[in-house]
Amino acid sequence: MYRVLALNNISKVGLSRLPADRFQTGKDLADPDVILLRSADLHSMDLPASLLAVGRAGAGVNNIPVAALSARGIPVFNTPGANANAVKELVIAGLLLAARNICQAWAYTQALEGDTQTVEHAVEAGKKQFAGFELPGRTLGVVGLGAIGRQVANAALALGMKVVGYDPGITVEGAWLLSSQVERAASVEAVFSRADFITFHVPLNDHTRGLANADTLRLARPGLTVLNFARAGIVDTDAVAAALETGQVHYYVSDFPKPGLIGHPRVIALPHLGASTAEAEENCAVMVADQVRDYIENGNITNAVNFPWVVMPRAEGAVRLSVVNANVPNMVGQITTALAEAKLNIVDMINKSKGELAYTLVDVDRPLPAELLAKIRAIAGVLAVRCP
């Protein structure tokens, strides 16, 4: 029985993909084989010795100690694209909330009191202070054109906006899914200098921390609206606060509110709602459960942020060995030599690497004796060995 610890609310539809006769799921399990989570902070947890896999039902993995898990040969799965539509819809809502001063206008109307005539008078008298502007012809800058960014870019074009995008790591497949009307910028600075709105859809890391800062905000046209549905650390909120005062920034729309900005009339702050739709929660949970199950039961790896993509159909009647090792020369040689010395025949095999890690699946004709597994485990550079 595999033990699956769910640290956040993971949709039941997803958890039901893990058959109850082989997987025990719970919120309070000791010695888990698998941890499933959303935004829970895994950095602050002791990683159990029993752990085989981590599954993030969502995109961002900045809450997970990926390097420490890699060092132990543990894959971290996520669910690229599974919540992208949900985030896109909220970003588009953010554009409109800001352009039409909807939050301020709503607050104004909610505070109205009196009879019909009084309210009607206040409605007509008050509306001019909330007059906004329309989106067609305005320029949206999109930093990060992955699963979310490209959907936002395409949707903004459909609303009549001009879109300028920057993503030095865009994939070929991602580029095919992006409208050819999106103009390509050479740098984040170039996006800022063109934008009426700028939206970030990048992971939080040392390259993206503080991308919106005093220097980049200064490059923009006065009246910029900044949208942050990525992570708090992408935006220097002190710089945004200062730019809101000068009018350089017209609105700041964020899914990651910081204390200093909450309550500002031109800050629209949401409680990390981007992926909080029934559809996205289900998509993410199903995807992560399927990926984790395939890894636990077959050693196959789909969408692990720290491992290569490795999927090999099981050879009929064969026994499977999976080995995680450092990506250095002669590892496969040592593994296959150990198998040959034990007189096991290799039926099928695959070896791939990603960064500093390599992963090997081998189907052999007979079960592997415990001493052979111990021998492979003892090879210098081998991080994890299993017979899934």
Ligand SMILES: NC(=O)C1=CN([C@@H]2O[C@H](COP(=O)(O)OP(=O)(O)OC[C@H]3O[C@@H](n4cnc5c(N)ncnc54)[C@H](O)[C@@H]3O)[C@@H](O)[C@H]2O)C=CC1
């Ligand atoms: N508000 C919410 O609830 C949600 C927030 N997110 C956040 O959005 C981020 C992006 O999500 P996805 O689009 O699904 O991920 P993704 O991996 O599909 O796309 C990220 C893109 O950013 C690009 N990128 C990386 N560094 C960059 C840089 N310095 N400049 C420009 N582009 C850069 C990558 O090449 C990639 O194309 C996540 O990492 C997460 O932090 C994701 C889902 C929900």
Ligand SMILES: O=C(O)C(=O)COP(=O)(O)O
């Ligand atoms: O997928 C992501 O990166 C998100 O930020 C969504 O977070 P959540 O699953 O709603 O806690």
